[in-house]
Amino acid sequence: MAASDWRLEGEWIKNCNCAFGCPCDFNALPTQGYCKGMVGMRITKGHFEKTKLDGLVFAGTVHFPGALHEGNGQLQPIIDERATPEQREALFNIMSGKHSAEGTLFQILSLIVTKMHEPCLRRSSFRSTRMDAWRVSSCRVCWRPRSSRSRIR
Numbered sequence: 001m002a003a004s005d006w007r008l009e010g011e012w013i014k015n016c017n018c019a020f021g022c023p024c025d026f027n028a029l030p031t032q033g034y035c036k037g038m039v040g041m042r043i044t045k046g047h048f049e050k051t052k053l054d055g056l057v058f059a060g061t062v063h064f065p066g067a068l069h070e071g072n073g074q075l076q077p078i079i080d081e082r083a084t085p086e087q088r089e090a091l092f093n094i095m096s097g098k099h100s101a102e103g104t105l106f107q108i109l110s111l112i113v114t115k116m117h118e119p120c121l122r123r124s125s126f127r128s129t130r131m132d133a134w135r136v137s138s139c140r141v142c143w144r145p146r147s148s149r150s151r152i153r
Contacts, residue, residue, distance in 0.1 A: 004099035008046040024068040035064040048090030057124035077119035
């Protein structure tokens with residue numbers, strides 16, 4: 001399918017159960033032999049075709065039985081319950097990768113994810129007070145690196 005006109009701007013997080021630096025990003029095997037991860041974004045400005053997405057939050061949890069490049073992954077989309085039906089469809093369409101240009105994040109995910117679950121709707125928030133303490137409350141995932149005292153100023 002051809003790429004659609006969409007754009008997302010905002011705060012973004014990606015994390016998994018691997019050691020810092022994620023071996024999968026370098027075509028290596030995951031630290032524990034499998035990958036469980038999450039992505040999340042608070043959209044400050046965005047659209048899918050004519051549907052505005054400003055202010056919404058989305059997330060996704062993933063599970064891969066081996067390295068990401070080996071495929072066979074599962075994705076559970078989580079969409080902000082405040083989204084209208086049109087916005088929900090737009091966010092799911094973006095996450096599916098079917099409307100993305102070749103080589104982009106969501107298009108690549110569409111090649112390595114073999115099971116895309118139906119999206120679940122959750123009350124969502126996305127906040128960061130420190131670089132080492134992100135929280136996407138819609139899926140109750142919290143990331144805290146082993147050692148970091150950096151703060152966003």
